Amino acid sequence: MIPSDPKQVKQICFDRIDIPDVNTLAVARKHGAYAFLPTVLKEFTAAKIVDEMKLSGLRGRGGAGFPTGLKWSFVPRNTGKPTYLLCNADEGEPGTFKDRDIMRFDPHLLIEGMIMAGFALNVRDAYIYVRGEFLHEANVMNEAIREAYAANLLGENILGSGYSMHLTVHRGAGAYICGEETALIESLEGKPGRPRFKPPFPAVEGFYRCPTVVNNVETLATVPAILEHGGAWHAAIGVPNNTGCKIFSVSGHVNKPGNYEVPMGTSLKTLIEEYCGGLQHGSVPKVVIPGGSSTPWLTAEHYEAPLTYDGMIKAGSMLGSGAIIVMDETADLIAVTRRLAHFYAHESCGQCTPCREGTGWLERIMIRVENGQACAEDIQVLSDAATHMAGRTICALADGAAAPILSMLKHFPDEVRARALGKAA
Amino acid sequence: MSAAVSINSHRFSEARLAEIAELVKRYPGAQSALMPVLYMAQEDFGYLSMDVQQHVADVLGLRLMQVREVVTFYTMFREKPCGTYLLEVCTNAGCMLNGANELVAHMCETLGIKVGETTDDGLFTVAEVECAGACGGAPVVQVNHTYHEKVTPETMDALITQMRADGGAV
Ligand SMILES: NC(=O)C1=CN([C@@H]2O[C@H](COP(=O)(O)OP(=O)(O)OC[C@H]3O[C@@H](n4cnc5c(N)ncnc54)[C@H](O)[C@@H]3O)[C@@H](O)[C@H]2O)C=CC1
Ligand SMILES: Cc1cc2nc3c(=O)[nH]c(=O)nc-3n(C[C@H](O)[C@H](O)[C@H](O)COP(=O)(O)O)c2cc1C
């Protein structure tokens, strides 16, 4: 059970995660699932829910950290059109694997969060867009949804409240770009996932051009705790402007990789040493990518930085989706960068020239750099191309593609030069 | 790759058509059902031949072009047959840092094929894929979309032996 004293809160989304069979409705209910839902449906107004969400300070866990309550408040009312709720479970950012655990271990938490969000936004049809590879997770979600329908937690007139909501799992099919919310919407409309220009933001014009809220799995899974304990309770966890707990997916050269949910503000060092069993080799990491492969790298200098949105910006990076990739002294940074360049070139949807062409160049030059077959000019082109791609495209994929290249050049210029020109071992 | 029965007819069964009719009702527009229907087609017919794509278009009232665009955009839709066991190794950063490249090399050597190829007996296809969203269990191999985590050359060999013994009955 989540403590009502915010000072004692260590976990929110993972509160029930270790309980055997909590994916089943019976066990989940024994441990508090849907207990507060009737109160929300009968006693809360939509305005009250949005106010509590604003008060909670919750920021979107998909990566951009946009305040959830504020986003919900932007949804126009009485447009005569339906409003849709889409859960973003595309989880494609290299390094990110947290939403998977919520879905496969505690699917009812996500369903409950979606019912509450749907009720606040007057949604009749909600969807969970799951990356195609997560077949098992989609099956677990579907089984949980089936149980929820049978218990009248979904469907018509939920628990006699007069509110009706339908929930459908929709599988993607192997395209990273479909995690970008407007690409996700295109994909859910049965089209290739090509991002749309924003604005208009989906809140105003999204799925089938109707008002649409897109939220990450972890964001929606936090809603039940906020409504049960109150926005002020959530705001007291973590640090101001960076409230609550956050799941960090830690991978790479640590002894105990995995998902760890900790209060915001925990330091990188504490997370790695106390939770992840330290590094495989050496005592300080060579590089830490703190928020997924699209975020700028940190080096040992920022090992003690607090894991918050603000803390990571201050350290020169971003909190992103909380996917921490740790590299110790044995890592071949140039090979990793080349591999990431390949990823972005492969995943570009191709509609913006700087991204389509730029990601291809970056990969081709990185192959030469890795193999020691580059010239000095190549390094300049790498830097220029990456610099000019960022911020000039429809979506943020191009910025993400530039981040590893620019980070590598910034932190390890000598290593890159030596390797590129064939002078390294 | 079940229901190989209909492999030559390339037409959905009546039961499937009923399922599709129900599915379409869950969305504001029929086109939204395209991806789930393509998955059904892939399951029923093995892969998405042009004939199958035309059938999907007809069933959903779409133009062939609308189906082709989607089939070619998404990597999990296949226009060609692949081995009974599709072995997809993630070689992105987290897995690479934990031996994924060495694992791929080992698998290719064991099976005598290159990445992207299928063994002569039609049993195994090896592919490199992007981050599977399970980096805590790196390196990750998906066998027909079942995840295997912290895979070593030894555990992979054992898995291959097991699959060979099963003789292709997925
Ligand atoms: N979880 C994952 O697997 C991945 C996460 N990301 C993350 O995604 C982030 C970028 O996401 P974007 O959606 O491009 O960021 P964004 O800043 O454009 O939007 C963030 C959210 O706030 C909403 N929003 C922003 N301004 C709004 C306004 N004025 N009115 C209404 N709604 C508004 C957007 O609709 C969106 O839902 C990156 O920071 C990266 O960390 C990137 C790749 C993969
Ligand atoms: C290239 C790209 C990929 C993205 N992939 C994901 C993703 O897999 N999951 C996710 O929740 N958000 C992803 N996002 C962010 C979404 O566009 C959006 O900001 C998020 O789903 C909003 O939910 P939140 O406010 O709850 O964070 C991605 C953004 C970009 C630019």
Ligand code: SF4
């Ligand atoms: S930036 Fe790249 S991925 Fe994004 S819309 Fe443009 S081409 Fe597509």
Ligand code: FES
């Ligand atoms: S890097 Fe291999 S699963 Fe994420």
